Amino acid sequence: MAASAIALTLALPAGTALAQGSGRPVRLILPISAGSGVDAIARAAGPALGKSLGQPVVIENLPGAGGITGAAAVAKAPPDGTTLGLFSNNHVINPSVYKKMPFDAIKDFTPISVIGSTPLVLVVNPKVPAKNVQELIALLKAKPNSLNYASSGNGTIIQLAAEMFLDEAHAKARHVPYKGTGPMMTDLIAGQVEMGVVALNAVAPHLRSGTLRAIGLCGATRSPAAPDLPTIAEQGLPNYAVEGWFAVVGPAGLPPAEVKRLNMSFAKAFTSPDVLEAMKKQGNVISPSTPEAAARFFQSEAARYAALVKKANVTLE
Structure with missing residues (x-):
């Protein structure tokens, strides 16, 4: 098991959810590094998931290749x-970015639920002399390709969100990809790179301490977790809007009864009072979907990002 994995073994009262689950541990794979937005979400919901599933939950980070490494482990697992x-x-x-994939991102997985969304925020190192969108655009245009923007990896939503900003601003900056959010944040704070897009829940402590400066939220509306932080759209780029989402999936071939059980268990955990409060503090919006709605959502999002990837001209081997 990866060193970053945390076993959340929970003591359950007799006659509770254990009667519904097999009792065997559930391995919840996160195809991203520790310290990312989805990682914070999973850790906050872990105890409630164990209770609702009636099974111990082991959270395991398997980053690599923009999420392909972790996803491949799920695709190969028994259903x-x-x-x-x-x-x-x-x-x-990823299917629009990589020329070769070890699995089919749609056919080799069983959608269980799109759990919710998380706000993204464009940040800069404090040494950058820009405090809002218009000042940053002016700086980028005055010195094209003089600033570097970081991402958690080639072709990730973090890179695409930054590329979309540059496209809307008609500006240029150099891309510096990292192997995960953790090392990306380290270099952003140290000033090795000047700017980047990060999940709000992952960067909030650094915004409060002043080690990073927020330029604007990437979503269409402000976040209750940071009500004073304006969106990029309201600062002069009205067509700019992108946010992160997170969903639970299993391998292809999961029996319908098990899909239903898992869907209900995840919905129960994420809408429990403690988890909802934790998600609110992180700025996440929780709205668990049905498996059928999740399947439709994956299809529509794949088509949407295929167009964005083509526009950004992002292609990897």
Whole structure:
């Protein structure tokens, strides 16, 4: 098991959810590094998931290749409900970015639920002399390609969100990809790179401490977790809007009864009072979907990002 994995073994009262689950541990794979937005979400919901599933939950980070490494582990797992994945936008972006994939991002997985969304925020190192969108655009245009923007990897939603900003602003900056959000944040704070897009829940402590400066939220509306932080759209780029989402999936071939059980268990956990409060503090919006709605959502998001990837001209081997 990866060093970053945390076993959440929960003591359950007799006659509770254990009667519904097999009792065997559930391996919840996150195809991203520790310290990312989805990682914070999974850790906050872990105890409630164990209770609602009636099974111990082991959260395991398997980053690499923009999420392909972790997703491949889910695709290869037996369809018995003991191996699941908590995926984000990257899962449906990758087919448009990579020329070769070890699996089919749609056919080799069973959608269980799109759990919710999380706000993204454009940040800069404090040494950058820009405090809002218009000042940053002016700086980028005055010195084309003089600033570097970081991402958690080539072709990720983090890179595409930054590329979309540059496209809307008609500006240029150099891309510096990292192997995950953790090392990306380290270099952003140290000033090795000047700007980047990060999940709000992952960067909030650094905004409060002043080690990073927020330029604007990437979503269409402000976040209750940061009501004073304006969106990029309201600062002069009205067509700019992108946010992260997170969904639970299993391998292809999960029995319908197990899909229903898992869907209900995840919905129960994420709408429990403690988890809802934790999600609110992180700025996440929780609205668990049905498996059928999740399947339709994956298809529509794959088509949407295919167009964005083509526009940004992002292609990897």
